Amino acid sequence: AQSVAQPEDQVNVAEGNPLTVKCTYSVSGNPYLFWYVQYPNRGLQFLLKYITGDNLVKGSYGFEAEFNKSQTSFHLKKPSALVSDSALYFCAVRDSGKLSFGAGTTVTVRA
Template sequence: AQSVAQPEDQVNVAEGNPLTVKCTYSVSGNPYLFWYVQYPNRGLQFLLKYITGDNLVKGSYGFEAEFNKSQTSFHLKKPSALVSDSALYFCAVWQGGKLIFGQGTELSVKP
């Protein structure tokens, strides 16, 4: 079974609207979860992580993510999208001594 899945290859949002990028995971025990963003021709930048504690995690650039154990999800959210948020987003889970990445979701925010 896939350890981490991003069910949407692409998400389109209008500027100013809320955005959600979905991620589900499948690991045993307590998951360690991460979100990264990749702008064109750049490396990945860390956005936020969930290790333990509050289910709502706040990160960089106004992003947040909600850990939901019953639904095994860790969706990335932002209340009001910006055109500059357009990028490739990766969810990752720590398993077997390494980070396993999802295949990525392309977020496009139109003016």
């Protein structure tokens, strides 16, 4: 069974509008959740993670993510998107000692 799901292949938003990238997970025990971003022809860059504590996690480049245990979700958010946020975003969860990645969501921010 898939440990993490990103239900949207693509997200399109206008610059200045809020951006949300969805992620749901399925693991036993306490989840350790991560978001990464990949720009064209680059490796993955770490954005933020949730281990424990506050459900709202703040990360790099103005991104934040909200952990919701009842909905088993960890959605990535940015209040005001920039054209430079256009990239491929991956959610990941620690599962059986290893990271399991979602299929990725392509974000396009139009000027």
